[in-house]
Amino acid sequence: MGDVILEMKNITKAFPGVKALDDVNFKVEEGEIHALVGENGAGKSTLMKVLSGIHPFGSYSGDIHFRNQRCEFKDINESEAKGIVIIHQELALIPDLSVAENVYLGNEQTEKGIIDWGKTTIETNQLIQQVGLRVESSDLIRHIGVGQQQLVEIAKALSKKVNLLILDEPTAALNETESENLLDLLVEFKKQGLTSVLISHKLKEVLKVADHITVLRDGKTIETISAKDGNVTEDRIIRGMVGRSLDNLYPDRNVNIGDVMLEVVDWTVAHPQIPNRLVANKVNFNVRKGEILGIAGLMGAGRTELMMSIFGRMYGKFLTGKLKKNGHEISIKDVDEAIRHGMAYVSEDRKEYGLILEDSIKKNMTLSGLSKLLKKIAIDEYKESEVVEELKVKLNIKAPHVNQKVINLSGGNQQKVVLGKWIYTDPDILILDEPTRGIDVGAKNEIYKIMNKLAENGKCIIVISSELPELLGTCDRIYTLSNGCMTGEFLKAEANQEKLMTYMTRDNRSEVK
Structure with missing residues (x-):
């Protein structure tokens, strides 16, 4: 066993009505990639927020030891001063500032109280080269892709002399190539002696790079597995995450699919601030009575924007398109009309x-x-x-x-x-946007049962989810969306994660299958 850089002992953190962390223990060795896995709501991000001072000392119980020193971080500045840097799933970059300005935001290179732009540019260029960014330090963040933005966040972390790099779902919004490049970069950092904690639900990626895997379930530490010998399987990890095999995670239902209830024809919507950018580009799809329909797409594909625009034009500028219910064209220009036409929308952000x-x-x-x-x-x-x-x-x-x-x-x-x-x-048509985000496994199972019951009663259910196993486990049919365009349509029997991901990353000009 190598030297221990981090040890968190008996960490307990409660919010009103829920215990997010319950006596969690977590140990990381120097120079390794340590994966932290668990279902949504297992406590992964909360544990890392405790470590990074976002949840300050005094708001939790337990001890943090970093490089054999007991730490009581009162805010994120104190943890960063020790070299502990967290990169959140939602990137914290300012679109209208340059790469260099973002890299050193809050950590400005100054000379006698004045920003030294020459030094800032030189050091940013060095960091750009180190992380493999193919941009200029003067490029605005809004003009580079999501994969490149993720590398800017890593460059920003390196600028703070990082000793422990925490990445929370770093590949969630990336395509396969960008994800591979990011994982290769973590392996390269490991060779240079940098320690990383990787939070991810993509188990193939975890198994590719992790030395150890710690499993959390319902706020508790279940186990830490050594992955160094390469004998750990996805099923092995899943059993720890959910307490049972994946086959039993999604409840069975009596499927009785009827006629088309809702049809969306050539639906086109522009971005509310950028008129020449389409968030929905001639989208066509339908959903039948008694059917659970899935919409799969990466972050930024336009899933939420599409559904919000259909449900009472809550998002964007409507350009063209038709809605048909039971074969008859309907007009829905606001939320009240959507409700009167038997539609309902459960937002991804319930709070x-x-x-x-x-x-x-x-x-x-x-x-x-x-x-x-x-x-x-x-x-x-x-x-x-x-x-x-x-x-x-x-x-x-x-x-x-x-x-x-x-x-x-x-x-x-x-x-x-x-x-x-x-x-x-x-409602006749219920749109569920990330219906199980941030909830525990037991509650997920109950939500699935509610969905099944509604479908059995002839309701149409449309599910947006970033978790492909959830779509594969609950849906009868799945559409894939990429950059505002429908790129594929699959029956449950012919769909798998690899196929869905392939179509989720297709070019806009791809034809619907």
Whole structure:
């Protein structure tokens, strides 16, 4: 066993209504690539936020030892001073600043209080060469691709004299070639003695580069596996992540698919700020009664933008296209019209767009269907309580009463409240955008059962997910989307992760299969 650079002991971190980390232990050797894996909501990112000071000392219990010194980081500046640098999944770059300005943002190279642009440019060029960036230091971030932006983030980390580099889902938005280049770079850093922690749900990538793999499940450390001999399999890791084989993760359902209910024809939408950029480019697809339809695409492909534009034109500038329901053209120009036409949309960001966190379960659940509770000119509060109590039981929402504030619920229960809000409107077409993001395995399974039940009752379910196993496990049919264009259509029986990824990264000019 090599020298230990990091040891986190008995880390426990709680938020109102949920224990995110429960007595977690995590140990990293000097000069290795250590993968941290687990389902969404397992506690991976929370653990790294504790380490980096984003969750400061005093907000958690347990000890952090870095290079044999006990650390009590009160903010991210203190952890970075020790050489611990985290790169988040959502890149923290400023589009209208140059590569050099972003690399040294907050870490400016100064001479007597004035930025030394000559030194900044020289050192940025050295970092660009080190990470394999094919851009100029003067290029604006908005003019380079996502893969290159990820390398800018790594260059930014190296500029801070990093000793431990933490990468949170670094390849989530990258195509296969960009992902391979990034992994090769991590291996090269390892040869130079740099220690890395890789958070990823892409197990093939984990197995390619990791020396050790630590598995978290429901906020607990399950095990740490040595991957040095190359004998670890994906199934072996999955069993640790979910507590059972992948085959049992997704519940069975009785499939009875009917006629086409919703048809989208030549749907074209422009970016709200960039008129010549199309977020949806002549998109065509349909969904049938009783069907669960998947939409697969990388970050930035336009999945969310497409669905938001269909659901009441909530995003972008509509240019052309038609919507047909049960064979008849319909017009939907706002959210109210979308609801009246039997549509519902569960946003990927439940806290920002789906819930009023400081309000109760009851008030949140009836928000989209208040007209059904009107008694003359007032809300029938007795009926409201009765309806929500029934939904609470039906959706298995774990809360003492319906007047509990939503902010104090776990992520899984918050998601069920959002689902309940839209189920109460009795929609024909339910759009679910990342329906299981940030919730534990048990809650995921319950969400899948709710989806199945709705489909069995003849509803149309459209699922957007960044997790390909989730789409393969729940959907009857899957479309792939790339740069605002539909690039493929696959029945469940003919789809696999490799095929979907191939079509998710196809050129805009690719024809639908």
